[in-house]
Amino acid sequence: MITVNGESRTLEKPVTVTEYLEACNYVPVQVVVELNEEIIKRETYDTTVLKDGDVVEILQFMGGGSC
Incomplete structure (x- = not known):
C-alpha cells in the first residue's frame, strides 16, 4: 500500500x-x-522502487497564462 x-x-x-x-x-x-517528502531526481525514476508505506506526490506541469 502506498499513498x-x-x-x-x-x-x-x-x-x-x-x-x-x-x-x-x-x-x-x-x-x-x-x-x-523529498523531491527525487528524474534520473533516478528508473531505479527508484516504490515500497509499502511510501508517500508519493506527483506534480504535473500545466501550460497557460499570458506574457
Missing part, C-alpha cells in the same frame, strides 16, 4: 517510479515526483 497525492493505492508488485508513472499515463519528463 499517491493523498489517496491510498495498492501495488500488485514492486514497480519503479517510471513504471508507475507510465501505468498512470503520466509523461515522466512532464512531472516532478516527491517521495516521502
